[in-house]
Amino acid sequence: MSARKKDSEITWQDIDIGAVIRTPGNAAEYKTGDWRSEKPTWNKDRCIKCGICYLFCPEGCIHHDKEGYFEGDLYYCKGCGICARECWTQAITMGPEA
Amino acid sequence: MENFAIYVPRLLPQKEYFAPGHRACIGCGEALALRLVTKALGREVIISNATGCMEIVSSPFPTTSWRVPWIHTLFENASAVASGIEAALKIMKEKGMRTKMPKVVAMGGDGATLDIGLQSLSGAWERGHDFIYVCFDNEAYMNTGIQRSSGTPFGAATTTSPAGKLSIGQTTWKKNMPAIAVAHDIPYVATACPSYPFDLMEKVNKAVATKGPSYLHVLSPCPTGWRHPPDVSVKIGRLAVETGVFPLYEVENGKYKLNVDFPKLRPVRDYLSPQGRFRHLPKDEVERIQQGVIREYQKLKKKVEA
Amino acid sequence: MAMVGMEGSLAMAEAVRLANADVVAAYPITPQTHIVERLAEMVANGELNAAYVPVESEHSAMSACLGSSATGARTFTATAGQGLELMHEVLYVASSLRLPIVMGVANRALSSPLSVWGDHSDVMAVRDTGWIQIFVENGQQAFDLTLCAFRIGEDPKVLFPVMIHMDGFHVSHVVEPLYLLNEEQVKGFLPPYKHPFPLDTDNPVTMGAFAVPILYTEARKSQETALRGTRGIINKVWSDFGKLSGRHYQAVEHYRSDNADTLLLTMGSYSEIAMEAVDQLRERGEKVGLIRLRLWRPFPFEELRQATKACRTLVVLDRCISPGGPPGPVCSETKAALYSQKKRPNIAGFIGGLGGRDLSVPEFVQMVERGRVIAAEGGEEIEMIGVRG
Helix, strand or coil, rough: CCCCHHHHCHHHHHCHHHHEEECCCCCHHHHHHHHCCCEECCCCCCCCCHHHHHHHHCCCCEEEECCCCECCCCCCCCCCCCCHHHCCCEEEEEECCC | HHHCCCCCCCCCCCCCCEEECCCCCCCHHHHHHHHHHHHHCCCCCCEEECCCCCHHHHHHCCCEEEECCEEEEECCHHHHHHHHHHHHCCCCCCCCCCCCEEEEEEEEEEHHHCCCCHHHHHHHHHHHHCCCEEECCCCEEEECCCEEECCCCCCCCCCCCCCCCCCEECCCCCCCCCHHHHHHCEEEEEEECCHHCCCCCCHHHHHHHCCEEEEEEECCCHHHHHHHHHHHHHHHHHHHHHHCCCEEEEEECEEEEECCCCCCCCCCHHHCCCCCCCCCCCCHHHCCCCCCCHHHHHHHHHHHCC | CCCHHHHHHHHHHHHHHHHHEEEEEEECCCCCHHHHHHHHHHHHCCCCCEEEEEEEHHHHHHHHHHHHHHHHHCCCEEEEEHHHHHHHHHHHHHHHCCCEEEEEECCCCCCCCCCCCCHHHHHHCCHCHHHHHEEEHHHHHHHHHHHHHHHHHHCCCCCCEEEEEECCCCCCCEEEEEEEHHHHHHHHHHHCCCCCCCCCCCCCCCCCCCHHHHHHHHHHHHHHHHHHHCCCHHHHHHHHHHHHCCCCCCCEEEECCCCCEEEEEEEHHHHHHHHHEEEEEEECCCCCCEEEEEEEECCHHHHHHHHHHHCEEEEEEEECCCCCCCCCHHHHHHHHHHHCCCCEEEEEECCCHHCCCCHEEEEEEHHHHHHHHHHHCCCCEEECCCCCC
8 A cells, every 4th residue: 555645635636537546456555454443253162164254344354364264454454244144154243443 | 057066155256347446335135136246247347327326426526336347327328328338349259340248237236227227228129139137126215315216116115215104105106117128028037136146146147148127126125215123134135036026036038036935935024124214114014915915926927827 | 521401400510520439318309309300310320329218308408418327428419499497407417416427409499489490599498507518600610510510519628518509400401512531530639538536336426416595606606617618629620620621710700800890790590691791792882791609608708809809890780689689699798798898889789590590691781771870879778670660
C-alpha cells in the first residue's frame, strides 16, 4: 500500500481524464479494521482447517497460515462476528477490541 | 454441481476480485454475496454497475475495490450500458479490433433492478444480449437509508413504508422478479443466497457459460436495514431458504428445478422474529405471511413438477 | 465527386457510414427517424459493418453509447426534442467520463403542446451538459460536420462527445444538392478510434467513482479546462477538412459583414433566409451583415467579440424561449459574452421560428428595422416575431 496524496491535497491537474481510477483494488489502503469494537480469535485446538470462516467473511480478510490454521487480517477485520457464528467447531471467539 | 464436486472452501480460487477496504457495513450480506460472485466470475469480465450499496462502498474516488474493469454511470441503466459494452465487444471482435471476449456482467440492487431499471433490463433481455444480470436484493433502497422498493417483503418496516398506528409496513407482496425474467424466455434464471455459497458460485458459473441473457437473483441480508445483529447475516439468509421465504431454484430454458428442498419448511416466524423490521407485526399478519409463503412455495413446486 | 441530391438526414447517415462507425444505439423519434432508419438499412445490407442496437428508450440509447464508447468502439446515435430531454442525465455522464460519442440532433420543439417541428428548445436545455456542440445550416454541412465530429471528439487531446445540430424538418427532411466524399478521402482524414484506457481485462480501470465534496470541484475543473482547451483541435480539424474538400468552416461565420453597422446573428438553417434579407437590405444601400454561430459549445467568445466590435447594432434571433427569463438563450449568452467589452453594440433579441414556424425574408427585414429601434430605445422584454395577437 504505497502512500498517495491526501484527498485535501489533490489538485485538479492530478485527476485523470474522466476521473478514471487506473489502480485496481487500491481501496486496500483503507484500514477498515479501525471500525471494530470486537475482534475474532482462533483456537487452534478446535480449528479443523475447514475454511468456512474464510468463505463467509464479507471482507475476504481471513487467510490460512503455513500450517493451514485460519486467522483474520486485523487491518481489515470489521469485527462482524460472522466467522465466529458460522464456525462448525466454535473455534472462534469474539472478544473486546481493547 | 459438476464444477464444485468438492465443497472445500480452501480449494476455491484464492484471488479476491473485490478488494477489502470497501466501506460496506459491518456484517454486510451483500458484500459477502458480491465477494463470492466476483470470485466465481474471475478475471475475464467487464462489470456495469448501477448506483447502490455495492457501487458506493466500492468506489470512493480516488480509490476502488475493483480488480476487474468496471463502469458505473447512473441508477437505472446498468443493463443499457451492458448492452452497449456487449455490442461493442462483438463488433470489435468481428472487425478484428480485439481478440478476447470477456463476459459482460450487469449488477444492481433490488431498487435498480425491480423498480427504476426494469425497463432497460427488459429491453436488454428482449434484444438477447449475451450478459449476466446479478440482482443483489437487500429488499429496500438501503444505500439511501432503508426506503421501500418493490422488493421489500410484505409487512416489512422501512422509512417510506413505516409501521405505525395505521400501517403494518409494506402492504404489497414482493415483486416476483425471477418470474419476470422467465417471462422474457431467457435461457438461464436462478435465485441464490450467500448462505449457500457453493450453490451461488455454481450458478454464477452456469450463467457465465450461458449464451445469451442470464439472471441471478441473490438475497442479500442487511443487518442495518433488516435490523439484526451483524454476526447472523449468514444465518438469516439460511433461514430465508429453510422457511420457504426465499426458495433456491433455477430455470433453464423454461424448465424449473428446485435446488434445495425440505421435507417440512420451518415456520416463517423463525425467519421474521430475529429481524427488527418485522418486530411490529401482530400474530394475524405473521399468519398471513405464513399462508402467502406456503401458497407461493406450492406454486413453485407445481412449476418444478410440470 | 459529382453532386448528389440527398436529404439532410440521409447525408448525416452517409457520413456515419463513411466514418465506419462500430456501434449505433438508437431510438426513433420524429424528425430524426430517417437517420436511424437509413443506418439500419445500411447495416442490413452490409454497407455499414456496425452493431445496431435498437434500444427501448433514448435514456437507454445514450447509456448503451456510454458502454460502447468506453469499450473502445466508434459510437453514434441520433435524437430530437423529447428524446434529447429523456437522455438528459446521461448526457452529463458522457462528457464527464470523456467518451467521444457523436450524436446527431434534429432540433425539435418541446411539449406541451406536442410539436414534432423544429426549434431550438431541445438544444437549449442541454447547454451545460459539457458536449461540444455544432450547428449546421444545410445538408452539405450535416454531412461535412458529422464526419469532422468523429475526428474532433476522438482526438486524444479532446475525448469529448459531440452533438451536431440540424433543424428538424428544415434540414433533416429537405433534399439538397451536395457533395459527398469517397472512402479513400475519409480514410486519410479520419484515423481509427483508440480510447487511451478502455474497459479491458488486461488493464482494469474503474469508471464512474463517487467524489466527496473535497474532490468533486477538482474533477469538474479538470473537465471544464479540457473542454475549453478543445478549440485548437476543432480549428485544426476544420482547417484540414477545408484542404480536403474546399469547404471551410469556422466557429463564427460571416456574410457580408464588412463595414456593417447592423449585424444579424443567427444559428441554424434560418441563417440562409437571413442571408437573403441581408442581400435585399444591401441592395437598398443599408450596411447590414450577418454572422452565424457555428460552434455553440465551447462558446466562441473571442470570435464573437471580434465579429461585433465594429457594428452599432446587433440583432439576435432565438428559436427558443426561456420562460420567465431574459429574452432568448443565444441573445443572453451573446450579451454576457460582450458585457466585458469597452466597445460593444446595442443588442436586440427576437424570438421566432418556434415549433416549426417559418420566418420569411420580409420578417427578417422587419427584425433589422425594429431591432435598430429596440436596441437604441429599449422595447418589450420579449419581442416575438410573427406572433398573432
